Amino acid sequence: MLDATLKTQLQSYLERLVQPIQLVASLDDGDKSRELESLLQDIASLSDKIEYLRTDEDLRKPSFAIVRKGTDIDVRFAGIPLGHEFTSLVLALLQVGGHPPKLEEDVQNQIRDLEGDFRFETFMSLSCQSCPDTIQALNVMSVINPNIKHVAIDGALFQDEVQAREIMSVPTIFLNGQPFDAGRMTVEQIIAKLDTGAAARSAAxxxxxxxxxxxxxxxxxxxxxxxxxxxxxxxxxxxxxxxxxxxxxxxxxxxxxxxxxxxxxxxxxxxxxxxxxxxxxxxxxxxxxxxxxxxxxxxxxxxxxxxxxxxxxxxxxxxxxxxxWRQMNVPGEEQYRNKGVAYCPHCDGPLYKGKRVAVIGGGNSGVEAAIDLAGIVAHVTLVEFDSKLRADEVLQRKLRSLPNVEIIVSGQTTEVLGDGSKVTGIVVKDRNSGASRTVGLEGVFVQIGLxxxxxxxxxxxxxxxxxxxxxxxxxxxxxxxxxxxxxxxxxxxxxxxxxxxxxxxxxxxxxxxxxxxxxxxxxxxxx
Missing domain, CATH: 3.50.50.60 (FAD/NAD(P)-binding domain)
Structure with a gap:
């Protein structure tokens, strides 16, 4: 699973382990489970302080826990934490293994002082550059305070759960089964939301x-x-x-x-x-x-x-x-923000696999987003307010070569439509004729500048x-x-x-x- 160079680099990091850890896997017969097992076995082979076990106890498969042996301290991943999340995996291995986290002592004390049971679930995608900060923050909190538990879930692998919970953007965080927050969060932000007195102390x-x-x-x-x-x-x-x-x-x-x-x-x-x-x-x-x-x-x-x-x-x-990011400021945009209206195609694109989406904006950012999304989703409608696209010609040629892309110029998005819980379409007005039409879709990516x-x-x-x-x-x-x-x-x-x-x-x-x-x-x- 890991190439020789990556194994060498990871082995040097794992020399910092202080306490023995276990990689406890829950797998099925699928290809992804075989990939995860190969990854975990590779990691276990790099240090005598790591033991690989397969129990299949977790309902989410493939998934695994990194457990500090003989304790209730653990960090969990549902999926294969590669891509942007490989760093999260390495940090979790080190921190569960006793390597001290890079957090100020007063912040660590705030985490230790949190009272209650906190069961966090974070839905992420491996292409999301915003997700690792949130994942790593909750992971380190769960290592410092055993009453905090966290599992990072790859939404692309657990689509049924994503749809059931109506998750339309990543990272999306649940606490004890209820929505907690969405978007990038640091340790300090999470503590501030859990510890209501933190803001007053900071102001003082x-x-x-x-x-x-x-x-x-x-x-x-x-x-x-x-x-x-x-x-x-x-x-x-x-x-x-x-x-x-x-x-x-x-x-x-x-x-x-x-x-x-x-x-x-x-x-x-x-x-x-x-x-x-x-x-x-x-x-x-x-x-x-x-x-x-x-x-x-x-x-x-x-x-x-x-x-x-x-x-x-x-x-x-x-x-x-x-x-x-500049918003369209049209009816429905704010109502369906993170429920189909998104601003980061790299982060949220994988959640729309096989669905129809629109990209608003024909500059470089918009056209690049449409090209990236076209490889994931069923269909992309790009809407540009101007009479022509403003992106570089090389990007325009690539966009026009894609079979599942429709380009609308002189188009003004006047409304985002939804069923109360998620986006169902947009209304686009032709700026030349004044006629409007409804485009049915499940996602809208806004790329119209700053x-x-x-x-x-x-x-x-x-x-x-x-x-x-x-x-x-x-x-x-x-x-x-x-x-x-x-x-x-x-x-x-x-x-x-x-x-x-x-x-x-x-x-x-x-x-x-x-x-x-x-x-x-x-x-x-x-x-």
Whole structure:
């Protein structure tokens, strides 16, 4: 099952096992069960601390548990965790085997202090780049607290269960048989939802923080670059973000990041956060900014109010709040979000195997999505508002060569239809004739660009007609002491490498502002 190179790499990881573990399989006579058994036997052969057993006790087949021998600590997978989930498998082997997880001690204590029995089930797909974070978070929680149990389920292998539970997107999480949440979740996010007092404690801690020399709002590529450049100046630097990594976390393949031939968004996001943590930067994650309060006098403190009620103060602020997927804003879209309306074809595509779907948008993202989906689903209808597709010609040629794709141009999606629980179709208006028609289908993938996360700034500083933060060539906004960078600004090209450069520029400009307008800062070094 595993090639020689992968076996060698995995064997080196398994040398870190501290305690003996068992791989307990539940299999049937199918091909997938034979594949899983081969994988588990290969893994067991790589370490004398691993034992393979077959019990067939679990109703889901193929599935297996990684059990710390002689304890009730285990992690479970229903399916074959390869693809994006291979890392989840390796981490589960190590953590169940006693290798310490990379979590702050206070976070581990929060997990240990959770009271009650928690039975988590996460439905995922092996092509989903958002799923591993959620899987790994729940797995490590189940290792730290034996009252927490978790099984990761490959929805493509357990279609009957997917349909019975009406799962239309991944990752989808159930707790004790009831829907818990959907989408990427970190350990901190899961704890916050289980521990209702966590938000109040976090707000109290934030209120006690002294003013920052530079506060970065947003944790994407622009925010990370800003924080690193600020910290290297030796000044007190903070980062407040809803989720570190931002839009990069939802990016599948990255092939235009100079000097790196290929990487994936989640991997880059981890690297960004680790680089920032190499410096003395105060990272405040899971925090949403709701209001910017300009300084009352030149050189004064700028305030950033948070959703939890706390306020952070800083001598300078860099706004790098990024962007999110643009929605169609038509009837039915929000009602059927994650019930047939999706925004990530790589994540959710496998759930629509053999079904009919639509892709809204004829740019590169939309056409690439339609091409990928055409290899999985029964039929794809691509709807483009313009009179022609806007994707690169090579992509258009590939799309037009596919027999199960229909292309509609000059088409406006005016409504998403459903039966109350899932999508059943869309209404498309011909912009030339005005006639409308209903397209019957089970899934809608929206790929119509990005929307800047700047609503909270309206009325505070200058925004463009598209809602972008207006900046000059130094990253300065219309408010003194406030700078901005990345996809939330008027920078003409929304690219990772450009956001990083803009974040660096904004930090250097903010530092220049500080040394010209503020009293000397004890920590500051020469520019």
């Amino acid at each position: 801690q934030i209120r006690e923080k002294a003013p920052f020399d530079m506060l970065v709002v947003g944790g994407g590529p622009a925010g990370a670059a800003s924080a690193i450049y600020a910290a290297r100046k030796g000044i007190r630097t903070g980062v407040v973000a809803e989720r570190f990594g931002g839009q990069v976390l939802d990016t599948m393949a990255i092939e235009n990041f100079i000097s790196v031939s290929y990487t994936e968004g989640p991997k880059l996001a981890v690297a960004l956060e680790q680089h920032v943590r190499d410096y003395e930067v105060d990272i405040m994650n899971l925090q949403r900014a709701t209001k910017l309060v300009p300084a009352s006098e030149p050189g004064g403190l700028v305030g950033v109010e948070l959703e939890n009620g706390a306020t952070l103060l800083a001598r300078s602020v860099i706004l790098s709040t990024g962007a999110r 929307l800047p996360n700047t609503e909270w700034l309206k009325g505070t500083l200058e925004l463009s007609k598209h809602g972008e933060i207006v900046i000059d060539d130094r990253g300065a906004t219309s408010v003194p002491g406030v700078f901005a960078a990345g996809d939330a600004t008027t920078v003409p090209y929304k690219q990772i490498v450009i956001a990083m450069g803009a974040g660096s520029t904004a930090a250097l400009s903010a530092f220049d502002h500080l040394i010209r307008t503020s009293a000397p800062m004890e920590q500051a070094v020469a520019a």
